[in-house]
Amino acid sequence: MKINVSMKKLRTAVHNVATNQDGQDLIEYALVVALIAFAATAGMSTLAGNINSAFTSIGGTLTSYTG
Secondary structure (H helix, E strand, O other): OOOHHHHHHHHHHHHHHOOOOOHHHHHHHHHHHHHHHHHHHHHHHHEEEEEHHHHHHHHHHHHHHOO
């Protein structure tokens, strides 16, 4: 019986949190910012590797031309 009452209280609390609109926009913006930051971090790593490869190739080409 006590478990049933606790589950009902938990269900009510989850329902109240799920239907409460206060602060929802802030959480959505924070999630979007986090997603953009994650994508930028992942992209920067790939971009840095590509730039490094390009400069290595240019350096090798210049070295072969200058002897």
